[in-house]
Amino acid sequence: MPERHLVSTFVSLVESGQFIEALQRFYHPAAVVWENRQKSRVGLDALIQNEHLVLNTFTSVTGQAATVLIDGENVIINWRFEFSNDSAQVSLDEVAVQQWHDGKIVHERFYYDPAQLRPDADRSAANDDARAVASP
Numbered sequence: 636m637p638e639r640h641l642v643s644t645f646v647s648l649v650e651s652g653q654f655i656e657a658l659q660r661f662y663h664p665a666a667v668v669w670e671n672r673q674k675s676r677v678g679l680d681a682l683i684q685n686e687h688l689v690l691n692t693f694t695s696v697t698g699q700a701a702t703v704l705i706d707g708e709n710v711i712i713n714w715r716f717e718f719s720n721d722s723a724q725v726s727l728d729e730v731a732v733q734q735w736h737d738g739k740i741v742h743e744r745f746y747y748d749p750a751q752l753r754p755d756a757d758r759s760a761a762n763d764d765a766r767a768v769a770s771p
Contacts (some may be wrong), residue, residue, distance in 0.1 A: 636707050637735040645740075646700045646712065654686050654696070665741040670745050693718045701728075708735050727751050 641661070648657035662679050669675045676682055690696060695717070702713040710733040718725040729747035735741045 647697050663741045669742045693720045695719045
């Protein structure tokens with residue numbers, strides 16, 4: 636079971652924007668991560684490469700843990716992330732389900748509504764369209 640202080644340190648790193656350091660310190664070298672229903676990423680190098688891709692796409696990435704639950708080797712975190720650049724802002728509310736072993740994350744799966752990944756302007760237009768269709 637991961638000790639609460641380890642999970643708290645992991646969360647603090649993410650919340651302070653130290654995403655790569657969080658990966659390096661807390662993910663097992665052979666960790667497997669699934670993004671919703673997409674193909675998994677396997678291994679720390681692949682996780683770091685993906686994180687660099689995200690960080691290079693956006694000028695600002697912030698995250699806040701709304702809820703953290705620890706049950707044995709399982710940790711569940713409800714994350715709220717904001718991604719922005721000159722042309723888009725994306726808010727993502729997701730749940731990460733992690734399996735820890737010996738103080739490292741070995742498996743992680745993210746669950747979220749993929750519609751959240753559309754920039755705010757696209758979602759607003761879609762909501763306006765939906766309201767127009769629903770209005771009598």
